[in-house]
Amino acid sequence: MDILYIACDFKVKPVQPGTEILIAxxxxxxxxxxxxNEEGVIAYIPKSEWKASCLxxxxxxQSGEFEVTCKTEEIAQVNWNEEWEKNFQPIAVDGVCTVRAPFHEVPSTRYDIIIEPKMSFGTGHHETTHMMIQHLLKLDLKGKKVLDMGSGTGVLAILAEKRGAEAVDAVDIDNWCYLxxxxxxxxxxxxxxxxxxxxATVLEGRTYEVIIANINRNILLEDIPVYxxxxxxGGTLLLSxxxxxxxxxxxxLCVKFSLSFVENLERNRWVAVQYKYENV
Structure with a gap:
């Protein structure tokens, strides 16, 4: 017998970081x-576990910080793996780095990263991950110590190693992402x-030459001093x-902490910026 699901279609304003917080x-x-999606997220729960009080x-x-609306509907069981495989296409960044699933053909690009995202963020399809990959492809990472903060699937940490980093720490607060x-x-x-x-408390006593932080505005504003x-x-800080x-x-905030602007990338209003630590 098929399991029935309740699909809750949430519209969130502002979409980020609201959607990220809501999913968690x-x-x-x-x-x-x-x-x-562009307006928020559709979340699925088995009908047997659903009741309005779930929310x-x-x-x-309830916070009033975000405008959130929700519509619910009942749907039949979905094969999530099948849906993901059907919709997830490999991406190639600047013709140099491919991010793909295990079932995709091996590409001819210089860097081949194999990802199964499950519930984690960071396939390269989102603008911020795409731009962070672009930044990493231009940086000299050989022999350097790198931090990937808010690592999600680990795609940026993996690329950092493939680009020659000597040691890479990947840190995420979410257990799904960690696993x-x-x-x-x-x-x-x-x-x-x-x-x-x-x-960020994990970082105590650690130092890096390159720090990648692809999280959200509020967390960044709180943690930039820690980074x-x-x-x-002379180190590099990448923020998105x-x-x-x-x-x-x-x-x-970056200027306050002796970070000087180097370069900025933009895709569909999303930003990925590079700073250098002057340590004045």
């Missing part, structure tokens, strides 16, 4: 799968990548996960 809370409430303890819905990154690191036969579950404390003089409109407040 819904996962704790028993929702099994999520499909993000009562979702903080983001998924471990799998993807092994799948890509990485030897220099260490995966950690936690937040700077871990960044070696926010919109073009957020650049002034990000820039103001």
């Amino acid at each position: 809370e819904l996962g704790e409430a028993g929702f099994e799968s999520f499909v993000e 009562d303890d979702i903080y983001i819905l 998924n990154a471990l799998e993807n690191v092994e799948r890509n036969q990485c030897r220099a990548v260490s995966v950690f579950e936690g937040d 700077v404390s871990c960044l070696q003089p 996960g926010f919109y073009k409109e957020d650049m002034p407040v990000i820039e103001e």
